[in-house]
Amino acid sequence: MSLGPEASVTDEESALTADAAEVRGPAEKAIAGRSLKQIAWRRLKKDKVALGGACVVIFLILIAILAPLLTKWFGHPIDEFHNETLDPTFGTPKGAFGGISTEFLFGVEPDSGRDIFSRVLYGAQTSLTVAFLSALVSTILGVIFGLAAGFLGGWVDATISRVMDFLLAFPQLLFSIALVSVLPYEMLGLNARWSRVAVLVCVIGFFGWPYIGRIVRGQTLSLREREFVEAARSMGARSPRILMRELLPNLAAPILVYTTLIIPTNILTEAALSFLGVGIPPPNPSWGGMLSSAVPVYQIDPMFMIIPGTLIFITVLAFNLFGDGLRDALDPKAR
Amino acid sequence: MVAYLIRRLINAVLTLLVVTLVTFGIFFMVPKLTGSDPALLYIGKTADKVAVEGIREKMGLSDPILVQYGKFLKGIVAGRDYANGPDVQHCDAPCLGYSFKTEQEVTPLLMDDLPVTLSLALGAAILWLIGGVTAGVISALRKGSIPDRAVMFIALAGVSLPIYFTGLLSKQIFVNWLGWLPEGNYVPFLESPSEWFIQMLLPWITLAFLFAATYARLTRANMLETLGEDYIRTARAKGLTERIVIGKHALRSGLTPIVTIFGLDLGALLGGAVLTEAVFNLRGLGYQALQAIRGNDLPVILGVTMIAAFFIVIANLVVDLVYSAIDPRVRLG
Secondary structure, three states: OOOOHHHHOOOHHHHHHHHHHHHHOOOOOOOOOOOHHHHHHHHHHHOHHHHHHHHHHHHHHHHHHOHHHHHHHHOOOOOOOOHHHEOOOOOOEOOHHHHOOOOOOOOEOOOOOOEHHHHHHHHHHHHHHHHHHHHHHHHHHHHHHHHHHHHHOHHHHHHHHHHHHHHHOOOHHHHHHHHHHHOOOOOOOOOHHHHHHHHHHHHHHHHHHHHHHHHHHHHHHHHHOOHHHHHHHHOOOOHHHHHHHHHHHHHHHHHHHHHHHHHHHHHHHHHHHHHOOOOOOOOOOOHHHHHHHHHHHOOOOOHHHHHHHHHHHHHHHHHHHHHHHHHHHHOOOOO | OHHHHHHHHHHHHHHHHHHHHHHHHHHHHHHHHOOOOHHHHHHOOOOOHHHHHHHHHHHOOOOOHHHHHHHHHHHHHHOEEEEEOOEEEEEOOOOOOEEOOOOEEHHHHHHHHHHHHHHHHHHHHHHHHHHHHHHHHHHHHOOOOHHHHHHHHHHHHHHOOOHHHHHHHHHHHHHHHOOOOOOOOOOOOOOOHHHHHHHHHHHHHHHHHHHHHHHHHHHHHHHHHHHOOHHHHHHHHOOOOHHHHHHHHHHHHHHHHHHHHHHHHHHHHHOOOHHHHHHHOOOOHHHHHHHHHHOOOHHHHHHHHHHHHHHHHHHHHHHHHHHHHHOOOOOOO
């Protein structure tokens, strides 16, 4: 059990009842302090906006997982052309709002007549996969380097901090574009879609780690000097134990919050790269790619741009709402 | 102070060196590792052996990478010569290379694009700084009120919207449906300032909105933290008017962190707003970079990266200097 601040945190409510218990005498059951997890959960439960965000996030994850089934039930295969839904002279969808109908729930793509509903679902799959995995890469790298810098200090800290500053002060998007565009489209025996996902995960994850690393380093620096670390050390704990059992549990909250908050950024970056034509290669569906193919036709068929754009917006907003709520719930200073 | 400046300048130059080295490395090493040849990427896969050899010779690709890098650096400081077939092409000092794809020197090519990016970045920066900070301060002062909630909701929406969506959307709404603004085409400021202004208005507003959202959130958080400090209570207790407490005491320390972020954001934007330029068809540095990357035009990519890194490094330096002027706790030394 960690002796960190977790153990001693009580919120105002329990402090009040604790007083009352004293008045009522020792016969009544003493009120136990709550762990940070319990406090955070209580606060989060009251935060309707954050919960709303969380629900949307869960809904989107389910949609992404169930994409093949949903496509089978309500849509059409992602690369099936439906020329009969298009105006033969202009190549634009027949009917209002980009050809939305009970047959094609989100309408059809101009020029090809592919089902936007199905393509958007598969887009969610790629988008969320890239966002989650790259957040994971950033977090793992950030925690390792942040902990090392904060805990070891000295030249290790100097080197890591310098690298982090350098990466943060870097034309990142330009570099991601450049890096992604020189890497091959098929590798490691994966098909074009998943090898690109792997490339995007690595590149986005790599450029994201200093954000986590900086926070972990700062927290480690201040935690390292706290009494409970000293206590553990005086009881004979060695560095690995202090790192794993004393420091890491206390870093869990900020790590969780900032991992949640880089996911929306990653979604935007993935969509941006696909929009610029270096992300997920067509004909594989991606939200950014759909927006990019909407550029020449958005004036005649605005729905083709509005649907993927709105989905990006909703997804990113939901993650931001949840992440903000999580931060407020886990931050003891939160007002 | 002088010693500090010199140290910072050396640092800045070192950072630039690392950036170019990394860019160089990516574009020369990665194709090698993955088994493709930069000369082939350059000329297309169908080219015959002689043509490929020629390109390799012209681009200096047969030299070892460090020699190539050295030549590149020498070009920036002293200019260099290129063998282009029988002619020798001279490229003057700050020479960022010669693009064999477009048969142009990189430096003048990028200098032509710079005004577009400058117009975009500076105009948007003014808008978002004023808009974002004002909204944030008002929000913080009226915490919990309806205006505060409205501003914070819009700001949260703003940070969740990508420019490649809002750009298309605003073009659709203001150009096609409402017809308030013309379909964008960049007009140089010197040609017609009023036309330049009208053409840039939509890109400015769209780009500024996204940044303003971030700034409003940041300003509000900083201001709230500052307003909770003891010295604000002291200032109020002294009987100072609210105007002076906020205007002189709270704003100064509440806005200091904004200066840092503003400098870095502006610096990053000056190196090319790739997405905004792509959406609004502005032929600035970002647009050029994108074209170059798509066409594997390495000298241009290197050039834009250099300029982008240059602006970021300069912005960092300026921010630190400004910081020491507005925050008395920071001492240079």
